[in-house]
Amino acid sequence: SQQGEEDPQALSIQEGENATMNCSYKTSINNLQWYRQNSGRGLVHLILIRSNEREKHSGRLRVTLDTSKKSSSLLITASRAADTASYFCATNPDSWGKLQFGAGTQVVVTP
C-alpha cells in the first residue's frame, strides 16, 4: 500500500508558469522527500523537509509541510521544458529509512 497521494495526477503548463502539486499522507512522519523521475529513468532527489520544518527552498523549488493536516506542497517557479517529469512525494515514517511513495504527479511543460 502507498502512504501518500499526490494531487493533481497530471499537470500541463507553459514555460515560465509556476507548477504546484500537493501530497497528503496518512501516518506520522520523520521527514518528507520529493523526487523527480524522467520517463523510464531512476529517481532524482529534489528536497527533504523534516517534520519540525514548515518551509524549505532549493533554487526554483519551494516545499511546505503542514503536519497538522498531514500534507505537503511542491512549487516549481518559472518552469522550463526540462522540468517535464513525474514528481513523487515520499514519507519516512520511522527511523528505519524505508520510503513510502505516492503515485506521483505527471508534469508536462510546453515551450
Add this chain to the structure above:
Amino acid sequence: DTGVSQNPRHKITKRGQNVTFRCDPISEHNRLYWYRQTLGQGPEFLTYFQNEAQLEKSRLLSDRFSAERPKGSFSTLEIQRTEQGDSAMYLCASSVRQGTETQYFGPGTRLLVL
C-alpha cells in the same frame, strides 16, 4: 562518486525462468534498498540492508524473491520462477547512516516477463 549503478538495465525473460539483478551502491553507503515500480505508480519498498544484514523485508515480497548483500557492498535480487506479474522496474537506492538521510537511486532494471 559514480552514483548507484544497476545491471542489467533491461531484462526480457520467459515465465518460469529465474532472473538476477545486481546493484552497486555509492561507496561508503551502508544502507541499500530495493523497490519495485509498476507503470503509473510510485515505487514500493521491497527490502533493505544495513551493511550485510537484511533488516526488513516487505510482506508484499513472495518467497520467490531473495536478496543478498554478502560483503556489505553490492547486492543481488533474484526472482525465481518468474510470473507475468513480476514485470516492473526494479530500483535500487543507497544511503549513508540511518533514518533521515537522502536515498540515492540507480537507473533501475526493467523486467519484462513474457
